[in-house]
Amino acid sequence: MYEFTAPFQSPSGSPIRELFKYLAEPGMISFAGGYPASDLFDVDGLQQASARAYQDTSQCLQYGPTDGLPRLKHELINLMARRGVPCAPSEMVVTTGSQQGLDLLLRVLLNPGDVALTEQPAYPATLQALRLQQANIVTIPVDAHGLDVDYLATLLASGTVAHPKLLYTVPTFANPTGATITRERRIALLKLAVQYEFVLVEDDPYGDLRFSGETVPSILSLAAEVPGSRDWVVHFASLSKIVAPGLRVGWTIASAEIARRCVIAKQTVDLCSAPWTQAIAAEYLADGALERHLPRITAMYGRKCEALCDALQLQLGDALQFHRPEGGMFVWARLNAAGSGGASGMDASALLQRAIENKVMFVPGNAFFADKVDAASLRLSFAAPGIADIEEGVRRLKRAYGA
Amino acid sequence: MYEFTAPFQSPSGSPIRELFKYLAEPGMISFAGGYPASDLFDVDGLQQASARAYQDTSQCLQYGPTDGLPRLKHELINLMARRGVPCAPSEMVVTTGSQQGLDLLLRVLLNPGDVALTEQPAYPATLQALRLQQANIVTIPVDAHGLDVDYLATLLASGTVAHPKLLYTVPTFANPTGATITRERRIALLKLAVQYEFVLVEDDPYGDLRFSGETVPSILSLAAEVPGSRDWVVHFASLSKIVAPGLRVGWTIASAEIARRCVIAKQTVDLCSAPWTQAIAAEYLADGALERHLPRITAMYGRKCEALCDALQLQLGDALQFHRPEGGMFVWARLNAAGSGGASGMDASALLQRAIENKVMFVPGNAFFADKVDAASLRLSFAAPGIADIEEGVRRLKRAYGA
Numbered sequence: 001m002y003e004f005t006a007p008f009q010s011p012s013g014s015p016i017r018e019l020f021k022y023l024a025e026p027g028m029i030s031f032a033g034g035y036p037a038s039d040l041f042d043v044d045g046l047q048q049a050s051a052r053a054y055q056d057t058s059q060c061l062q063y064g065p066t067d068g069l070p071r072l073k074h075e076l077i078n079l080m081a082r083r084g085v086p087c088a089p090s091e092m093v094v095t096t097g098s099q100q101g102l103d104l105l106l107r108v109l110l111n112p113g114d115v116a117l118t119e120q121p122a123y124p125a126t127l128q129a130l131r132l133q134q135a136n137i138v139t140i141p142v143d144a145h146g147l148d149v150d151y152l153a154t155l156l157a158s159g160t161v162a163h164p165k166l167l168y169t170v171p172t173f174a175n176p177t178g179a180t181i182t183r184e185r186r187i188a189l190l191k192l193a194v195q196y197e198f199v200l201v202e203d204d205p206y207g208d209l210r211f212s213g214e215t216v217p218s219i220l221s222l223a224a225e226v227p228g229s230r231d232w233v234v235h236f237a238s239l240s241k242i243v244a245p246g247l248r249v250g251w252t253i254a255s256a257e258i259a260r261r262c263v264i265a266k267q268t269v270d271l272c273s274a275p276w277t278q279a280i281a282a283e284y285l286a287d288g289a290l291e292r293h294l295p296r297i298t299a300m301y302g303r304k305c306e307a308l309c310d311a312l313q314l315q316l317g318d319a320l321q322f323h324r325p326e327g328g329m330f331v332w333a334r335l336n337a338a339g340s341g342g343a344s345g346m347d348a349s350a351l352l353q354r355a356i357e358n359k360v361m362f363v364p365g366n367a368f369f370a371d372k373v374d375a376a377s378l379r380l381s382f383a384a385p386g387i388a389d390i391e392e393g394v395r396r397l398k399r400a401y402g403a
Numbered sequence: 404m405y406e407f408t409a410p411f412q413s414p415s416g417s418p419i420r421e422l423f424k425y426l427a428e429p430g431m432i433s434f435a436g437g438y439p440a441s442d443l444f445d446v447d448g449l450q451q452a453s454a455r456a457y458q459d460t461s462q463c464l465q466y467g468p469t470d471g472l473p474r475l476k477h478e479l480i481n482l483m484a485r486r487g488v489p490c491a492p493s494e495m496v497v498t499t500g501s502q503q504g505l506d507l508l509l510r511v512l513l514n515p516g517d518v519a520l521t522e523q524p525a526y527p528a529t530l531q532a533l534r535l536q537q538a539n540i541v542t543i544p545v546d547a548h549g550l551d552v553d554y555l556a557t558l559l560a561s562g563t564v565a566h567p568k569l570l571y572t573v574p575t576f577a578n579p580t581g582a583t584i585t586r587e588r589r590i591a592l593l594k595l596a597v598q599y600e601f602v603l604v605e606d607d608p609y610g611d612l613r614f615s616g617e618t619v620p621s622i623l624s625l626a627a628e629v630p631g632s633r634d635w636v637v638h639f640a641s642l643s644k645i646v647a648p649g650l651r652v653g654w655t656i657a658s659a660e661i662a663r664r665c666v667i668a669k670q671t672v673d674l675c676s677a678p679w680t681q682a683i684a685a686e687y688l689a690d691g692a693l694e695r696h697l698p699r700i701t702a703m704y705g706r707k708c709e710a711l712c713d714a715l716q717l718q719l720g721d722a723l724q725f726h727r728p729e730g731g732m733f734v735w736a737r738l739n740a741a742g743s744g745g746a747s748g749m750d751a752s753a754l755l756q757r758a759i760e761n762k763v764m765f766v767p768g769n770a771f772f773a774d775k776v777d778a779a780s781l782r783l784s785f786a787a788p789g790i791a792d793i794e795e796g797v798r799r800l801k802r803a804y805g806a
Contacts, residue, residue: 017469017670035465035466036465038461038464038465041460041461041464041465043460043464046460046464047457050453050457054450054453057444057446057449058441058444059649060647060649061441061444061446061449061647061648061649061650062438062439062441062444062647062648062649063438063643063648063649064649066420095673096499096673096676096677097673097674099671099672099673099674100672100673103671103672103673107535108407109407125670125671125674128670128671132510132668132671240466244463244464244465245464245465245466245674245678246462246463246464246465246466246467246677246678246679247464247677247679248675248676248677248678257407261407265535267420267531268506268528268532268535269502269503269506269672270498270499270500270502270503270506270651270673271500271502271528271648272651273499273651273677274499274649274650274651274677274679274680275648275649275651276649276650276677276679276680277677277679277680280679
């Protein structure tokens with residue numbers, strides 16, 4: 001038998017994917033997934049885009065350029081311009097979902113032992129990717145307004161941490177916390193990136209999914225206000241949450257030199273992302289279908305979020321604390337140390353076991369911590385279940401909690 | 404500006420992709436690409452498969468399992484059974500082309516400095532992937548019957564090379580040499596893998612493209628004849644050369660434990676390959692379309708290969724030496740030290756410069772060597788150009804050579 005000694009020492013896999021086995025149970029209501037709602041896909045619009053794309057079969061069926069089909073890049077550049085970010089083709093790499101963008105970037109930037117800063121709690125696949133690159137992960141706490149930039153500034157000024165190569169954040173409707181970093185904190189982050197010379201990694205799959213409150217510009221777009229900062233920002237975006245994950249179309253925006261190195265790494269990694277789905281995405285965007293479809297998704301996610309938060313407040317208001325997010329797919333909650341009438345001091349993992357018995361699921365917060373685990377926290381996604389299931393799911397959660 | 408110090412130190416990129424800029428020149432005839440012929444794609448069959456796949460839109464549009472859509476795996480297992488290889492779903496990982504299979508495997512198996520054996524000349528993206536993992540590459544020479552197994556056995560017995568973790572080969576219609584390893588050598592390779600405990604990596608994108616001679620079973624299928632060898636074989640396969648690269652559908656067959664670790668790495672790398680094109684591939688295979696289409700491709704590639712070899716013999720028979728391959732896409736040739744009437748002693752890179760001036764291209768052999776470069780060698784692909792272009796291309800090559 002092969003003796004595994006390679007650096008990749010995480011044979012247990014994603015803690016969230018481990019939960020998937022319960023999804024198949026009949027009648028299960030899941031707040032666990034990070035999947036968008038299948039019933040909100042623009043089935044007709046994508047079918048039409050697919051038919052148009054196939055008119056150029058060679059583009060769909062042959063190998064494509066490693067950095068992405070030019071036609072798709074053209075449409076994505078237009079999309080970024082509508083989001084307030086001018087960018088050149090040389091600054092953009094199309095990837096197999098934004099997940100691949102992160103993997104390529106880490107391979108290009110990190111040596112084993114390099115310090116990588118990340119918000120905490122954080123997206124677990126990012127933690128796993130950092131571990132795969134043998135990064136030295138240093139966590140920065142998050143509050144209701146996103147990453148605690150004062151804490152970060154103090155840490156950097158103290159000199160107690162070796163020079164960080166990068167900082168990773170999902171600044172808008174974060175996974176898992178749903179929080180959005182304020183504009184002021186974004187500017188401060190950009191200044192710190194310039195001062196301490198680290199790459200500021202903005203992962204932005206949810207930014208378009210705002211259903212309340214006022215838009216906060218992306219970190220990348222705010223780079224225009226902080227001299228010298230643009231080259232330090234790497235921005236990941238994706239069609240997975242706003243069009244369909246099945247396309248596997250994400251993109252990276254970075255300085256031309258970082259983008260160039262990511263493209264070279266991608267030559268080795270998979271030559272190119274599926275040209276056929278890239279061509280479909282290009283047609284979908286060129287048609288303006290995204291602009292027509294987005295209001296429908298965001299309105300429905302807003303209603304689902306409201307249903308979840310209202311039900312949590314009503315059924316478990318004494319047992320849980322949470323903030324109402326203004327967009328995205330996630331509510332982050334903490335179990336009170338002593339809920340009124342419930343099992344006081346229960347942690348989220350114990351609650352999950354009882355929840356599964358009651359045919360409802362969520363993700364315990366421990367999946368999102370690299371260190372200093374908050375065992376009382378949990379993530380609930382409102383994206384996939386319907387309104388009635390959301391309300392029934394929270395009633396089951398209440399039964400599981402014993403309140 | 405970011406100071407790059409990460410292990411990935413190949414900012415120049417693929418030497419073959421560097422040649423692509425000349426492809427756009429009007430009237431260029433290219434023997435350089437590794438692309439299949441666009442005019443041989445089964446445009447109608449794939450369109451029908453696409454329409455059938457989209458009847459289950461959720462499968463096309465949502466995230467899929469990291470190891471591949473079950474429906475596609477079912478069809479690929481049937482395909483492997485037709486190729487004489489029984490395998491279980493747990494032994495198969497669907498990847499973004501077989502290129503990704505190699506990347507995942509190397510990340511799971513290799514530590515920096517580990518010895519990786521590879522045939523030489525070899526597929527350049529493999530060399531690049533090995534360098535990205537900081538492998539210590541040790542090359543094994545190739546002759547007209549593929550990898551020189553006697554040389555390998557002597558090397559291993561000598562103890563002069565540290566314990567190799569793996570050996571990489573394209574045993575059937577190799578890229579670049581077009582050579583096929585004999586059945587006897589395959590058995591010997593399997594025995595060496597068991598004896599010296601290295602992973603035997605069989606990259607097999609071209610095996611179905613046989614247009615003459617007798618089928619040689621894959622190394623994986625021959626593992627049944629060498630006790631204990633199956634767990635040491637990792638087999639890469641792909642639809643890129645037999646259906647269409649635009650699907651980006653490849654697959655890895657490995658021991659369940661290696662496959663499991665590749666899946667975990669893939670969770671971090673891109674979550675899943677494009678489910679939409681996986682669903683199309685599944686429908687295409689389920690329909691039996693591949694079996695109907697393959698004879699058409701192989702017959703045409705056979706005619707193209709014959710046209711290229713006949714023309715080379717006629718026009719440049721005194722200047723070049725080559726073997727006629729029995730399948731695949733490539734002819735490997737060597738410039739004689741002193742061609743009759745030509746520029747004696749010209750190396751392939753110098754010839755390429757003159758060839759480009761004459762509107763014809765190939766890949767100089769130096770791209771395929773990790774060490775001990777044979778500057779007189781070159782690779783000619785007959786897959787993409789038509790018969791008339793092949794004949795005209797060789798006439799231009801003759802002019803470039805000055806014979």
